[in-house]
Amino acid sequence: MAIFVNGVIFEGVDTSDPNCWRLDAYMARGGYQALKSILSAKMPQEDVIAEVKGSGLRGRGGAGFPTGLKWSFMPRSFPGDKYVVCNTDEGEPGTFKDRDIIVFNPHALIEGMIIAGYAMGAKAGYNYIHGEIFEAYELFEAALDEARKAGFLGENILGSGFNFDLFAHHGYGAYICGEETALLESLEGKKGQPRFKPPFPASFGLYGKPTTINNTESFASVPFIIKDGAQKFLELGKPNNGGTKLFSISGHVNRPGNYEIPLGTPFSELLEMAGGMKGGKLKAVIPGGSSAPVLPADIMMQCTMDYDSISKAGSMLGSGAVIVMNEHVCMVKALERLAYFYHEESCGQCTPCREGTGWLYRVIHRILNGEGRPGDLELLDSVGNNMAGRTICALADAAVFPVRSFTKHFRNEFEYLIEHKKPLVNHKWC
Amino acid sequence: MLSAESLALIDRELAKYPADQRRSAVMGALRIAQQEKGWLATETIEFVANYIGIAPVAAYEVASFYNMYNLKPVGKYKLTVCTNLPCALSGGVNAAEYLSKKLGIGLGETTADGKYTLLEGECMGACGDAPVLLVNNHKMCSFMTPEAIDKKLAELE
Numbered sequence: 001m002a003i004f005v006n007g008v009i010f011e012g013v014d015t016s017d018p019n020c021w022r023l024d025a026y027m028a029r030g031g032y033q034a035l036k037s038i039l040s041a042k043m044p045q046e047d048v049i050a051e052v053k054g055s056g057l058r059g060r061g062g063a064g065f066p067t068g069l070k071w072s073f074m075p076r077s078f079p080g081d082k083y084v085v086c087n088t089d090e091g092e093p094g095t096f097k098d099r100d101i102i103v104f105n106p107h108a109l110i111e112g113m114i115i116a117g118y119a120m121g122a123k124a125g126y127n128y129i130h131g132e133i134f135e136a137y138e139l140f141e142a143a144l145d146e147a148r149k150a151g152f153l154g155e156n157i158l159g160s161g162f163n164f165d166l167f168a169h170h171g172y173g174a175y176i177c178g179e180e181t182a183l184l185e186s187l188e189g190k191k192g193q194p195r196f197k198p199p200f201p202a203s204f205g206l207y208g209k210p211t212t213i214n215n216t217e218s219f220a221s222v223p224f225i226i227k228d229g230a231q232k233f234l235e236l237g238k239p240n241n242g243g244t245k246l247f248s249i250s251g252h253v254n255r256p257g258n259y260e261i262p263l264g265t266p267f268s269e270l271l272e273m274a275g276g277m278k279g280g281k282l283k284a285v286i287p288g289g290s291s292a293p294v295l296p297a298d299i300m301m302q303c304t305m306d307y308d309s310i311s312k313a314g315s316m317l318g319s320g321a322v323i324v325m326n327e328h329v330c331m332v333k334a335l336e337r338l339a340y341f342y343h344e345e346s347c348g349q350c351t352p353c354r355e356g357t358g359w360l361y362r363v364i365h366r367i368l369n370g371e372g373r374p375g376d377l378e379l380l381d382s383v384g385n386n387m388a389g390r391t392i393c394a395l396a397d398a399a400v401f402p403v404r405s406f407t408k409h410f411r412n413e414f415e416y417l418i419e420h421k422k423p424l425v426n427h428k429w430c
Numbered sequence: 431m432l433s434a435e436s437l438a439l440i441d442r443e444l445a446k447y448p449a450d451q452r453r454s455a456v457m458g459a460l461r462i463a464q465q466e467k468g469w470l471a472t473e474t475i476e477f478v479a480n481y482i483g484i485a486p487v488a489a490y491e492v493a494s495f496y497n498m499y500n501l502k503p504v505g506k507y508k509l510t511v512c513t514n515l516p517c518a519l520s521g522g523v524n525a526a527e528y529l530s531k532k533l534g535i536g537l538g539e540t541t542a543d544g545k546y547t548l549l550e551g552e553c554m555g556a557c558g559d560a561p562v563l564l565v566n567n568h569k570m571c572s573f574m575t576p577e578a579i580d581k582k583l584a585e586l587e
Binding site: 081090091092093094095096098099126130131132133134135167168169170171172173174175186187188189190191192207248249250251252256257258290321323324325329334337338341344345347429430 | 446447448451453454455456457458460461484488491492495496497498499513514515516517518519520521522523524551552553554555556557558559560564567568569570
C-alpha cells in the first residue's frame, strides 16, 4: 500500500493504476524531458552537477550528505571506466520507500541515473535491489528493458554520442549490504563485508574504479531538479533541507504508508496524515529508521520533519522511516527486538561489533526475562562505548544508538524490571 | 546438473557485468540454481562456481553469508515472517505465532510431510504492509491477518 500526498517523485503518479510504472505513462507525465534537454543542449557536465548542488538535495539513504557535492568528488579526467551505483538495498527496519519508487515510478530512477552517468562520465550503472523485494526487482528489470528499447540506454543515447547502460543486481538477505562499500563487495560477487575507508568509492569503488553510490530517492529526485530547476526544488523544503522527502510511517498509526511531503513539515501534521494514533496514546517515535535514537512523545511533537530539527532533538532523520509506538509498548521488549536484529545482521568482520552486538542482546534479553542484575545498565554503557566508533563501518554505532537512547529516555522501565523482575508496562505489540 | 533454462538465465546474469568480472554473477546464479533445486547442496554450489569460473569456496562463501540461500533442504513452501520491531507493532509476531500453532511447528522447523518450513525473518523493507510473509523467498504477501493466512495456506497445494 502506498499513500502519497504530493511532492517531487510521486507528483502525478496514480498508484492505483497498474500501468503507472510503464514508460508511456512516465513520458505522459513529462518523463525523460530532463535527459533530452541535457543531451540536446550538450549541457556541460559541471553545469549539471552545479544544478544538483544548488537544489540542496541531501542523500536520502540516511547520512544526508549533499548529493551534488558527492558527484563533484568523481575524478573528471580519469581515463578509465567509472560507475554510478544505486542503493535500493532497503533493509533498515521501518524503511520501505524505495520499493514504492521502483514499483510505481521506476523510470524516474532510471532517468536520474542516466543523468548522473552523464554528469560524472560513467559508462555503466547498477541498481542493487534488496533481495526480499524480488517482485520489485523483476519489475525494475522490465522497466530497464523498456528504456533500452526506447533508446534511453545503450550506445549513442538519442543520437548524442553518449553511451551508458544500466543493470539491476539483487541482494539475497544481508542488512549490511546497505552500507555502501559492503554493497560494492556484494556487487563484485563477494560476502558483503564493508571496506576500510579511505580510499573512498569516488577513487576506488566498483572493480577498483571511481564510483558514486546514491540512494534510490536521491537519484529519482534528479529529473525534477533538472526539469523544474534547483531553485524550485529548494523552495519546496527549507534552507539547508531542500525539497520534499518520502517518509515511511509504520507501527501504531491508522494508515501506515509512504508520505512525500516538504522537509520541515511538523511531525504532528505527518501523524495526522497517517490517520493518527492507533490503540493508545503516543509514547515514543524512532524518527529515522531503527538505527536512529528513539525520542519520547513530548520531544517528538515539537519537531519538524527535516535533518536539522531532528538532529537538534538528539536523533537523526536517517532514511525517513518513522516508527510510531503507543503507550502499551514495553520499551525493554522493543529494544530487545532491535538488539536481536543487529546481533543477527553483524557481518562478523570486526570483533567489537561481532561480539558486542551479541553481548548487548544477551544483557537486554536477561533484563526482559527478569534476570537482570544490578549494574546491567552500566554494563550496557560500557559494552556500547567499546563498540561505537571502533569498527570499520557504522553498524556497531547503529546497534549502540538505540540502546543508549532507550536506556536514557525510558530508564525507569529498565530499572523497574531489574529491581522487580517484572515489567512496568504490561506489554502489548498491537 | 542444471537445466538448459537455468543455464540460459545464468548467462543473462553474466551479460550484465564486464567480461573479466564474471564473479559478480554468482549471487544471481546461486539464486537461479536454488529456484530449480529447492536448496543448495555442496555439489550444486560447486557446479555454479565451475560454470562461472570461480573457486568453489568463493561461491560457498556467498551462499553461506546471505540468509536467503538454503544450505539445507526446506519444505515445499518456505514461509518467512518478519518479526522485526516495525512489523511486530502491526502484528508480525502474532502472525508468526498463529502460523506456528496452525502448522504445529516451531520457528526454524519443517512439517513432517515436508510441505512447510517456518522461519522468522529480518526486515524485508515492507513495514507499512505488516504483517508480511514471504513464500519461497520471492512471493511477498501483505497484511497477513489470521484470515489472510488461512486463505493463503488453502491456496498453497
